Amino acid sequence: MDFFEAQGKARSLSRRLVLLFALAVTLMIVGVYLVAVVALGVGGAQAGPDGAVAEPELFQPGLFGMVAVGMLLVIGAGSAFRTAQLRKGGSAVAELLGGRRVDPGSTDPLERRLLNVVEEMSIASGIPVPAVYVLDGESGINAFAAGHTIHDAAVAITRGGLETFTRDELQGVMAHEFSHVLNGDMQLNLRLMGVLFGILLLTVIGRGVLHGSYVGGARRRGGKGGGGGQIMLLGIALIILGYLGVLFGRLIQAAVSRQREFLADAAAVQFTRNPDGISGALRKIGGGAAGSKLEDHHAQEAGHLFFSDGIKGAFSRSFATHPPLEERIERVDPGWDGTYLEPKPASVGGEVEQGTKHRGREGASGGGGAGAGSGEGTFPLPFPVPGLPERGTGLAAAVAAAGTLDAGHLSQARSILEKIPEDVRTATRTAEGAVAVVVALLLSDQDDVRARQEATVEDVLGEETLERARALAMGLRSAGGEARLPLLELCLPSLRSLDTTRGDAVRDVVGPLTRADGKVHAFDFAVFHLLRRALPGGNPSRTARVGPGLSRRRDDAAALLSAVAWAGADEHERADVAFRAGAARFDPRTTASMSLQPATGLDLDYVDAALGRLETLPPTDRRTLLDALEHTVRSDREVTVEELELLRAVAEALDVPMPPVAVTEKGPQPDEVRDMSGERTNLDGPGGASE
Numbered sequence: 001m002d003f004f005e006a007q008g009k010a011r012s013l014s015r016r017l018v019l020l021f022a023l024a025v026t027l028m029i030v031g032v033y034l035v036a037v038v039a040l041g042v043g044g045a046q047a048g049p050d051g052a053v054a055e056p057e058l059f060q061p062g063l064f065g066m067v068a069v070g071m072l073l074v075i076g077a078g079s080a081f082r083t084a085q086l087r088k089g090g091s092a093v094a095e096l097l098g099g100r101r102v103d104p105g106s107t108d109p110l111e112r113r114l115l116n117v118v119e120e121m122s123i124a125s126g127i128p129v130p131a132v133y134v135l136d137g138e139s140g141i142n143a144f145a146a147g148h149t150i151h152d153a154a155v156a157i158t159r160g161g162l163e164t165f166t167r168d169e170l171q172g173v174m175a176h177e178f179s180h181v182l183n184g185d186m187q188l189n190l191r192l193m194g195v196l197f198g199i200l201l202l203t204v205i206g207r208g209v210l211h212g213s214y215v216g217g218a219r220r221r222g223g224k225g226g227g228g229g230q231i232m233l234l235g236i237a238l239i240i241l242g243y244l245g246v247l248f249g250r251l252i253q254a255a256v257s258r259q260r261e262f263l264a265d266a267a268a269v270q271f272t273r274n275p276d277g278i279s280g281a282l283r284k285i286g287g288g289a290a291g292s293k294l295e296d297h298h299a300q301e302a303g304h305l306f307f308s309d310g311i312k313g314a315f316s317r318s319f320a321t322h323p324p325l326e327e328r329i330e331r332v333d334p335g336w337d338g339t340y341l342e343p344k345p346a347s348v349g350g351e352v353e354q355g356t357k358h359r360g361r362e363g364a365s366g367g368g369g370a371g372a373g374s375g376e377g378t379f380p381l382p383f384p385v386p387g388l389p390e391r392g393t394g395l396a397a398a399v400a401a402a403g404t405l406d407a408g409h410l411s412q413a414r415s416i417l418e419k420i421p422e423d424v425r426t427a428t429r430t431a432e433g434a435v436a437v438v439v440a441l442l443l444s445d446q447d448d449v450r451a452r453q454e455a456t457v458e459d460v461l462g463e464e465t466l467e468r469a470r471a472l473a474m475g476l477r478s479a480g481g482e483a484r485l486p487l488l489e490l491c492l493p494s495l496r497s498l499d500t501t502r503g504d505a506v507r508d509v510v511g512p513l514t515r516a517d518g519k520v521h522a523f524d525f526a527v528f529h530l531l532r533r534a535l536p537g538g539n540p541s542r543t544a545r546v547g548p549g550l551s552r553r554r555d556d557a558a559a560l561l562s563a564v565a566w567a568g569a570d571e572h573e574r575a576d577v578a579f580r581a582g583a584a585r586f587d588p589r590t591t592a593s594m595s596l597q598p599a600t601g602l603d604l605d606y607v608d609a610a611l612g613r614l615e616t617l618p619p620t621d622r623r624t625l626l627d628a629l630e631h632t633v634r635s636d637r638e639v640t641v642e643e644l645e646l647l648r649a650v651a652e653a654l655d656v657p658m659p660p661v662a663v664t665e666k667g668p669q670p671d672e673v674r675d676m677s678g679e680r681t682n683l684d685g686p687g688g689a690s691e
Contacts, residue, residue, distance in 0.1 A: 079198030089152025172277025202242030287340030526649030547616030582632030
C-alpha cells in the first residue's frame with residue numbers, strides 16, 4: 001500500500017465509521033425510549049371513562065420524537081463541542097490530556113534527546129517538525145501522535161516513557177507514531193474522539209439526573225411526589241446506555257486500530273532497521289507496574305490514539321483498541337523468550353544531546369554504512385512488510401517514496417543535520433533565534449540587493465535581529481543548499497511561539513526580502529508558503545477536507561507547473577518544453593486548455609494562492625500533480641537544488657511528506673543536481689551510492 005492508497009483508505013474508513021456510529025446512536029435512541037416508556041408508565045394498560053381497559057400502546061410517536069430529538073441534540077452538541085475544541089489539531093489533544101509543551105530550546109537531557117529524535121524523523125520523513133509534549137502526570141509508559149494534517153501534528157509521551165526508554169526504544173516508538181501520521185490515521189482518530197465524547201455525554205447527564213433524584217427524594221421525604229424512583233431509574237438507564245454507546249464505539253475502534261497498530265509496528269522496524277527498539281519498549285510496558293495505563297479521565301475517549309492500550313477498567317481487555325502485547329512483540333521479535341523488562345531510569349550520558357552525533361547501534365538505526373536503507377549491512381527485517389515499494393534512485397524514486405519510512409532517509413537526515421553549524425542549530429530553538437535564521441536564509445549574496453534587504457530588516461524587525469542574522473548567514477554557507485529547507489522546518493516550532501504582533505512583523509518582512517532583486521526564486525516561494533501556515537495569525541489550520549479535482553483546477557495546476565518550469569529555465573523555449581513534459585502526465589481533458597504562463601505574472605501571491613486551492617485535491621489527484629511536477633523538473637535531465645526545494649515545498653503544502661534526496665559528489669549521471677555555483681552533482685535517492 002502506498003501513501004496515496006493509505007490516505008484514500010483512511011477517508012473511506014472514516015465514512016464507514018460515521019455510518020456505524022449513526023447506527024449506534026439509533027440503537028441508543030430506541031433504548032432510551034423504551035426506558036422512558038417503563039419509567040414514565042407510558043403505554044401501560046389504562047382504564048377508560050367507561051371502566052373498560054384499553055390495550056397498551058408501546059409506540060408513542062410523540063414521546064419517541066421527543067426522545068429522538070433530545071438524544072440527537074445531546075450527542076450532536078457534545079460531538080460539536082469536542083470537535084471545535086480539537087480544531088487546533090494535535091496540540092489541543094495533548095493539552096486536553098494534561099500535556100506540557102516541550103520548549104524547543106530545552107536543555108533537560110531527557111527532553112533534549114526526545115527533541116533530537118523527533119527532529120531527525122521529521123527531516124527524514126518530510127514532515128514539518130511537530131509540537132512535542134510530555135504528560136508529566138502519567139507514570140504509565142505510553143505515547144501518541146495527533147492532528148488533522150501534517151501541519152498541525154503533535155507527538156506526546158508520558159513521563160514514564162520519557163524516563164525509562166533508551167534512545168533506540170524512543171526512536172522505535174516515535175517511528176511508530178510517525179507511521180500513523182503518514183498513514184492518515186490522525187484525522188480519523190480525531191473524528192472518533194468527537195463522536196465518542198457526544199455518546200459519553202449521556203453518562204454525565206445520567207449522573208446528574210441520578211444525583212438530582214436522590215437530593216429531591218430526600219427533600220420530599222414524607223411528601224406526595226412519588227416520582228423520585230422513576231427519575232432515578234431514568235438516570236441509571238442513561239448511565240448504562242451511555243457506557244454501552246462507548247463500548248459500541250470501542251468495538252469499532254478495536255476493529256480498525258488493531259491492524260493499524262501492527263502496520264505501524266512494521267513500519268517502525270522498516271524505518272529504524274532495529275526491531276530491538278520497539279520490542280524493548282513493548283517489553284517494558286509489560287514489565288512495568290503501571291503498564292501503559294493513563295490516569296487522566298479523558299483517556300477513555302482518546303484510547304485509540306495511544307501507542308499501547310491506555311484505558312483502565314474491567315472492559316479494557318475485552319474491548320481493547322490494541323492487539324495483545326505478546327502478539328505485537330512476537331511479530332517484531334520472533335525469537336522473544338516471553339520475558340518482560342523492568343522499567344529503569346534511562347541513561348543519556350553517551351549522547352551528544354545538543355546535536356545529532358549519536359548513531360545508536362551501528363547498522364541498526366540507519367546511522368552508518370553504505371548499505372543503510374538498502375538492507376546491506378543493516379539488521380534484517382524478521383518479517384515482510386506488506387506494500388512497501390521497491391526503492392530505486394534519483395528524483396523519481398524520491399517522489400515515489402513520498403509518505404514512506406526508510407532507514408536510508410533517516411541516515412540522510414542525520415547527514416544533513418550534522419552539516420548545520422551548532423550556533424545555527426541552537427538559534428532555531430528560540431523564537432527570536434528562529435526569526436534571525438529565516439532572515440539569514442533569505443539574505444542575498446549580491447551587495448546592492450543585500451543592502452536593501454538589511455535596511456528592511458532593521459526597520460521592521462530591529463537592529464538586534466539584523467546583527468544576529470548577519471552572523472548566522474556566514475555559517476549557513478558551510479551547510480550547503482540541501483540543508484536550507486530542513487533548516488527552515490527546524491525553525492517552525494519556535495516561530496509558532498511568537499506573539500501575533502511579532503508574527504505579523506515577520507510575515508511583513510518576508511515578502512520584501514524575497515522580492516528585493518526583482519525575481520522570485522524557488523526557495524523564496526518555499527519560505528513564503530511555509531511561513532504563511534506557521535506564523536501566528538496566519539492561515540488557520542484546515543482539517544484535510546477534499547475539494548474539486550484537477551479537471552476543475554486546471555488553471556491553478558498550470559500556474560504551479562509554469563512556476564516550476566521557469567525555476568529551472570532561463571528562456572521561454574526551455575520552460576515550455578519542461579511545462580509540456582509535465583502537462584503530458586495529466587488527463588487530456590485537463591490539459592486541453594493549459595499552456596505555459598509568462599514568468600512576469602508568476603509572483604509569490606499568485607502562485608501561493610493557486611497552491612492554496614490545490615491543497616484540497618483528492619489523494620489520487622495529488623499523486624498525479626506531483627508526478628507531473630517531477631517530470632517538469634527532470635525534462636532537461638538536470639535538477640537544480642532550487643527546483644528540488646520547490647518540489648519538496650509543494651509536496652509538503654499538499655500534505656504529502658517527501659523525504660530528502662541525497663546529493664552525492666560524482667560525475668554527471670542521468671539525474672543530476674546543479675548547486676547555486678553551477679557545479680553538477682549526482683542526484684541519488686537516500687541510501688544510494690556514497691563515497
